[in-house]
Amino acid sequence: MTVFMNRVGVDIGGTFTDVALSHAAGLDTCKVLTNYAQPEQAILDGIQIAADKAGVAMRDIGQVIHGTTLVTNALIERRGAKLAFITTEGFRDVIEMRSENRFEQYDLNLTLPKPMVPREDRLTLHERMGPKGEVLLALDPAEVDAMVKTILAGDYEAVAIGLMHAYANDAHEVQMAEALRAAAPEMSISLSSVISPQMRELPRFNTVIANAYVQPQVADYLGRLVRRLGEAGVTAPVFMLHSGGGLISVDVASEQPVRLLESGPAGGAIFAADFARGHGLDSVLSFDMGGTTAKICLIEEGAPKTANTFEVARTYRFKKGSGMTVSTPVVEMVEIGAGGGSIASIDTLGRVQVGPRSAASEPGPACYGRGGEDPTVTDANLVLGRLDPDNFAGGAIALSLQAADRAIDAKLARRLQMNAPEAASGITEMVDENMANAARVHTVENGRDIEHFTMIGFGGGAPLHACRLCEKLGIRELIIPPGAGVGSAIGFLKAPFSYEATRGLFQRLDQFDAQAVNAVLTDLEAEATAFVSAGAKDAVTTTRVTAFMRYAGQGWEIPVVLPCKIFADADQAEVLAAFERAYRKLFGRVIDGLAIEITNWSLVVASALPATPPVERHAHGASVTPLRTRQFFDMALRRIVDAQEVDRAAMTAGKAVEGPAIIIENETTTIVTSGFRAIGQGDGSLRLIRKGDS
Template structure:
């Protein structure tokens, strides 16, 4: 087999590490339990498994693309390096004061999340840049040296530098860096003017602190991973998936690890967008449910929706402002603690609660037989008959049904006086409603009606729950693509090389300066292109332009996409028209007589997307051949239903299945309830739609 196209995609999740090898036009995949102490061990194990399936050796691999939740988990679990923040005098407490808004308005006992760094780890220097970028108060090396000495004495391994208005004038930040590097050459340094050159000090300072906090951890991990792969004779280039849905080099990822915070979920969104393009779908709800979390993303015109700020580690579910804001380009999605490993308990009001605590892979759900005693979502699925005890994770794990029943009964059933099946049903309904509610909230925030959407489900647990979500949301069509259980890892192999450069520069349309805009966008294009050239020296690179605009006096902006022509020949009238069009689409009407402001400018440099072949869709041309009978609890019917079992690999194109039914494969199981029917499409997708009622 030719080694010219042997590409490896690796996604480290909270429970499983997914590995996909594409070679010779075929795909080979596996799921391996994540090894927390040394995550690279699971990657090496999975790599050997897929290479064996493909008949290749690791030395045949020509490209490795990796995404991980390690950065996110380090922030959530506060497992980062000993980090200091150097900021402007008088602004030491910005990351603790936050924006002074209350995300739960009437909660008298509201607990605000603790800042990543306590006050004693935050230092200040004099000097001041104003809001126009001019120097108000000079800063010299002598002003900085006492702070550097204090940092040296305390023994910090990483330092974040975030000074006021450095996104307009980075001179003071660079001076602090130079003095610090000369005195402490082994300390890692992160500058806010490089990590997140955007307005709003709270978000910018938080982002640079987060980058510095996880930088030593991620740099060490990426170095170990590269070394282990070299030891296994993998000499190909290693790339990382970033939060914005593109690929960057290992070196850039190690320097800006905060860009990796949502890298795994971003791969899933890219995977869903690729499926949407194959089916010509303009409105898609991407549903990714793994072992630890569930992610929901809106994909319009085969492009995932993006944002420039998102929150990590929300302490109140669905509550904006209850987490840690990270100001970087990111695929916009809602993420909740609702995965296969999410644990359930009964609260003080005798209600079943699920997540965000997860069993992970150590010990895992009770049915894994690794010491877990609390019921997880996977345990409920097993008790309800949705999972087969044999053949889980490609046959690598045999599930213990009795352990699941005991855990469900002991933790949920006995306190609520319920039998194991009813308690498991309650657990499953709670987690499904949590996910459905998250999708509703996300859709409302974006002015969308989900009944017009098609759901694409992937991740190890999503196909088990997706049809029930469709019932709750009024979504008529569901696609479960081939490789759904390892969808994010496949998405890595579909992603372009890309990098988005952003910068804050305030301007109103009334005082629009076309020459300044042209220069600014050209600088951003050159900056973004340089990052992509580092990964793909000879590739074609395109530029995508975006500005963030608002009516004067408003507190937040909306993103406005521009064509290359509009960006290269900036016209305030065109900018205003584009803003009013998008504002009206989101909020129903424009606001007459108001000046419009631009606060942030963005250029995304990207290689062209992969060519996508359209699927000649089959409406159903034959009856699927069953492999046996099955029984599972149908939530909509509130009872056990008896149906048929099908092996996905044996389904032929056009094969039709009427629910209730189960379709099993190595990495996941697809549940088709009695309200649905399914057709196996020519590309391997299971196309699930509402079943017409018969009189």
């Protein structure tokens, strides 16, 4: 007899902490306000609430899966360890010189972001490795001893070591680290050859610096979380969702916290991908809007698009290039400061702007009555009738319409010489246009036509805004899954145990060395398998191999998925064909006559998940009985409309409601605009279809 394991997923967001508890009788969820001073307290409170609803004792929880924005927030807010960076002589200023690209071409007063490590804390060693791992200049033990003394005298909490070409030969990095650990066993030390063993010194240096910068803080937080869970009776193992969309142990997360950069949003992408597979959708735009940010991700053939680099802590209007590029496996998405707590303001030209500043959970939107005075997107939605002040978050948080109206009137409406509802409509239209623009750019950058995609919306804010986004983008179908308000937390429960190992190995394709490639892949598979086995000992696993390739002279590579096998030199033609397929899919053509290069290799080992059962899909259905009639402002029609209010529980398979309609549930509210109708589906999701389509 199989015993069901009670599993809980916990996602800490900027405004809410979401909890999803899977148990034998089903799924129970809840949202609690995030506690910034003690984030683990919100987790404990949320788990207790969900466990009480499910009738599950805390001691009977068998697994906790957690995602957090702690790493990203620490990098953005520069709240990390006092850090020293040790590099090769002559390369001290690489992280300050950056890539020398101007992310704002016409700003004559452009200020580059400050490097994570000040120049006086960037130290150098007289050593040098070659790109093939050959020792060009040996590391002198006397210099190592002198460096240890300098580090100890500097009272540093953490050290990042990034030497030239360490991805090809890590001997000098290991030698330096061993000396430091012998002298200061408690010091946090990160090696680029462990954290990011890939070519390109800028992202490799940035990645090891980011890891070392947050490691003491993350290790302390995770240790505190495990301890307090144990004190509350939850003695189950805790796993973390990494930014590539898989689970790793707390120990691995403590050693390599840079892998947690986008752990929360990655859970949302997994959540959406699961529903995409169930509905048989090959082209999906995942739209995740919470209290602080909105995330948009492409999901094709049932899997989120992934990348091996990510830019964090953008400092200039969220522009690409203004942040810190790190090389770590990540679900590729665009993220903007557009959430329920995003603050609306008027710029110097008299235009309404929304975000990136957020009221978050402390003090929160003005309507929360917790001291917030700035108008936010949530305040605007309340004034426009999209939210019920007496039934927000299942009635757990009473909203003040008067406070929302007062904040919008004082900060926006009077200055714009309009009334509060008119100003509120400007707020929602601006935030919707910002998100629509982000979606357009993301799909164009990936060579896709957005009109052919289906949107899957989740997060507390997405169901309120998704219909309007579809109108702006020309998207004809929208799916709102069950549990959408806590989608990322549910996604954690659907994630596999996985680990992505990477290694730099530069080759010209016309000089393909299969023996060297096989040696690297064997090492990567052993590394990845060891990490996965630690969390899922006897699980069936799958392996995916990716080569990062480019035409000679190009500045960046594209990922090319290859068969997992023992390569032979004769497989050069197969690798070429795979590269040209990938290149043509992305850019529409290939380039004849140019040499092709391979720069890095990646290998992912993941535990196999059960197949997602197909969903019974409905395009029409019998009308559902509404609870009452409410009014909200429909932006497409530019007027207030009478809408049917429907309980989400009544939207069973085959039940339908014509827009305008408002579908309510505890964690979110779905707005069905006048141009759409909503139909319940076999998996409990809502399918919103543009009227006139079948």
